[in-house]
Amino acid sequence: MPAISFQSVSKTYPPSRQQRAQGKQGLRAVDEVSFQIEPGEFFGLLGPNGAGKTTLISMLAGLSRPTAGAISVHGFDVQRDYAEARRQLGVVPQELVFDPFFNVRESLRIQSGYFGIKNNEPWIDELLQSLGLADKATANMRQLSGGMKRRVLVAQALVHKPPVIVLDEPTAGVDVELRQTLWQFVARLNKQGSTVLLTTHYLEEAEALCSRIAMLKQGRVIALDRTSELLKSAASNVLRFKTDAMLPWAIAQHARITGRIVQLPAQNAHEVEQLLAAIREAGVAVEDVEMRKADLEDVFIDLMAGEQTPLEVAR
Incomplete structure (x- = not known):
């Protein structure tokens, strides 16, 4: 199931x-x-x-x-x-939702009560310790920073195991x-x-x-x-370098550019050589040239930019 x-x-x-x-x-x-x-x-x-x-x-x-x-x-x-x-289910939402009238431990006790759980103190103590909230247990929710409130949301989602x-x-x-x-x-x-x-x-x-x-x-x-x-479905390598110059359009349309950092997909060493030759020919000065393996961000960008039909694959 x-x-x-x-x-x-x-x-x-x-x-x-x-x-x-x-x-x-x-x-x-x-x-x-x-x-x-x-x-x-x-x-x-x-x-x-x-x-x-x-x-x-x-x-x-x-x-x-x-x-x-x-x-x-x-x-x-x-x-x-x-x-x-x-x-x-234990759901941690995007929004910071909290009750301003209770402290951290009281909030977790109340959440336990929603699920009919009594004598839940040992697990509440473990959550507070594991999420770095032990020293905030008696602090009012209004006094916590955004990051601490996020930790409490996680604890609330997990309090009923x-x-x-x-x-x-x-x-x-x-x-x-x-x-x-x-x-x-x-x-x-x-x-x-x-x-x-x-x-x-x-x-x-x-x-x-x-x-x-x-x-x-x-x-x-x-x-x-x-x-x-x-x-595995992404390009096997990515050419990464820094430049202050404008890239030729034929290259720029395939690049992921973040400020001075340029990343270009390259299937093999031959493609890398072709890209570098085209960049030199265009008079573009580059620095910190390196190669890296494609990551999930490369896959994500390729899929979102493409016109793929939905896949019904569940491996």
Whole structure:
């Protein structure tokens, strides 16, 4: 039985009054999405802003109803068996949502009570220690920094020991220390059997953590495979250098340019030689030339820029 199952899930938002007057249709945020996540898997859900990631998670958590299709968590339908499905999930949302009238420990006790859990102090203590919140246990939520509030959200999601953990942009805008602390703790839970569903714009995190990845574009799955297989589909090498000059258009249209840093895909040594020769011929001075292996960001950019049809592959 899969930990999470999306079966032909679609979500269409009705048009506004103004849109109806103009004869426009509603927004189809999710379009016939189907995939399964197996128990104990660390799964990545990637896509640009507006691709439908948060909409999928909202439907998974029962906060929004799908227009069509079915979603289940460990066999419990999120609509028909809401209470049981919700017990299986621990969701860390993007937004910093907290009750300003309680301290950290009280917030975790109250969250435990929502699931009918009594005498949960040992696990609360472990969460506080593991997430670097032990010295903030009696601090009011209003007194915490944004990063500390994010840690409390993670603790609240885990306080009832859910077998499935959903992390929606958990490290957005947080410092390096929190990112390392969070990933060490979540990786430990995953090794102990927890299923993890992650959405993130930090693709190096997804590459390092996720064994399998789905990529969404305009509400549809355009890639779904093991991370290692997705990396194999990219150019085998990337030529990277710095320059202050403008590149010729024939080269620039294939480049990823960030300030002075230019990155160009190259399948083999012959292509590297051709690129460098063309750059020299154009009179472009370069420095810090190096080669690196293609990463998940290269795959992501290629897929989002392309016109691929949705893949229905679940390996």
